Amino acid sequence: MSSSTRATPTREVRALRIVQAKDSPLYIFMLRADEILNFADISRVSRDEAGKLIGYQRPQVRKHIQEIVEYLDSDVPIFPNPIIMALAPEVTFRSTRGGNRHPDDGVSDTGRLTIPLPEAGKTKPAWIVDGQQRALALSRAQRRDFPVPITAFVADTVNLQRDQFVRINNTKPLPRGLVTELLPEVDSPLPARLAIRQAPSKLCDVLNTDNSSPFVGMIKRASMSGNLPSRAVITDTGIVAMIQESLTSSSGCLYPYRDIGRGETDFDSIIKALIIYWSAVRDVFPEAWGKPPEKSRLMHKAGILAMGRLMDRILGTVDPLHEDAPERIRQHLALVVPHCRWTAGTWDDIGHNWNEIENVTKHVQELSNYLIRIYHSTRRELM
Known part of the structure; x- marks a missing residue:
């Protein structure tokens, strides 16, 4: 035969x-x-x-x-x-x-x-x-x-x-980052607890792969384990949490891009808003951008979440889709720049050294409140 x-x-x-x-x-x-x-x-x-x-x-x-x-x-x-x-x-x-x-x-x-x-x-x-x-x-x-x-x-x-x-693996101690990365690839209907994380996870994927994104190649994903590029310094769970907060809170700047009644989301506008805002963050904090979190707390999950909450305030004032948005956002961010201690020094009012900020609720809340408070008080002084 x-x-x-x-x-x-x-x-x-x-x-x-x-x-x-x-x-x-x-x-x-x-x-x-x-x-x-x-x-x-x-x-x-x-x-x-x-x-x-x-x-x-x-x-x-x-x-x-x-x-x-x-x-x-x-x-x-x-x-x-x-x-x-x-x-x-x-x-x-x-x-x-x-x-x-x-x-x-x-x-x-x-x-x-x-x-x-x-x-x-x-x-x-x-x-x-x-x-x-x-x-x-x-x-x-x-x-x-x-x-x-x-x-x-x-x-x-x-x-x-x-x-x-x-x-x-939904109820098992599966690495959160792995589930986060897999969610955009699942096409069938998911339980509500996972579905609410699917859109932010998809957006995180785009931010990590779009060449116009300030985060391109910088986000750590489970698939990179053992083969991480040197510029991958940010955890994807931090980016996803930042996006999810803004998408699901009625006070979030990304919330208006969701049509809850029709179950639709304007992903293109959300991506534009995220890229424009975080590109401005990169521009005003060049010395802190792209470094591992042990050298820059701006790249730490606590820093991403705090700057995300500041994003909700700034983009509540500036239309990110307007042609002059990049410059205006940089001007707004400049109000907090002198007060930030991402790579050295001690945070005023908070009392923590720059490298003592950790991803715990208390620290994230303190840092967020401080940045938002400084932003609003400085704006009032200039008006």
């Missing part, structure tokens, strides 16, 4: 098929510890050369993996949590009704699940959606035949895998 007609090797396992939605069965079966990573890839979050997000898994945590390995190598390990996988559409299921003890209830049945085995140089037939650390630990455990429960669904697109990853 020629290689062109050679049958694809397969692995057949006993499985329970559960039909939760039409054409979207869920399979529950068992694999040995040493089989998991032979079948499934771990799709870690990263970005391609064009900056597009690919993958969805968090970077591996060595200490956590080693703890699982030590437990698996103990005398009586119990491993009840399944590995959740997305399967390629090439898998097939054949019901074996004669082996069922109970009549088929129309929702579940048992049978044989046939999974194509990966060939050299080709994509594996499954991807791990939840259980990355456990899968890596199992591959390193001494007991190679340890039985592991698998829960799987068929998904031939990364978008569907990513959607399930965000939902499954």
Whole structure:
């Protein structure tokens, strides 16, 4: 038989098929510890050369993996949590009704699940959606035949895998930055708690990739782990929190760009406003811009949030879409410049040294109030 007609090797396992939605069965079966990573890839979050997000898994945590390995190598390990996988559409299921003890209830049945085995140089037939650390630990455990429960669904697109990853990890201690970065890539409706973060996260993405943005390439994202460019100094959670505050508060300068009744948001105008304001911030604080937060508290999450609240006041006075907005915003910011201590000195009234400002509610509130108070009092003196 020629290689062109050679049958694809397969692995057949006993499985329970559960039909939760039409054409979207869920399979529950068992694999040995040493089989998991032979079948499934771990799709870690990263970005391609064009900056597009690919993958969805968090970077591996060595200490956590080693703890699982030590437990698996103990005398009586119990491993009840399944590995959740997305399967390629090439898998097939054949019901074996004669082996069922109970009549088929129309929702579940048992049978044989046939999974194509990966060939050299080709994509594996499954991807791990939840259980990355456990899968890596199992591959390193001494007991190679340890039985592991698998829960799987068929998904031939990364978008569907990513959607399930965000939902499954929603209540787990998943790094906030990773969820923040993944949210713009999820197309299906999200729970309200995540949906309210989706728009700010999309805007954060634009600010980090648009060449006209003062933040381009400066925002740390989970996909950059281990490969951060030197200019990436700002946490994305700080940028997202700053945007979210302004978008969701009725006193925020970005709030008017939302049409709540129609469920629409003028993203183009929001991006223009953010770029114009933060470009002015960069211009009036050149010595503090672009430095890591340990050298400049302007780049610290506390500084981003405080300057974001000042943004709400300034853009409440200056129309950011007007042609003279950049110069006018710089003039407004100049009122607070002499009073700022981003890289050295002690903040007046607050009493904190520049590098004592931390991302805690008290410090953020103190810094925000101080900047807004100085801004308004100086404006009154000049009027």
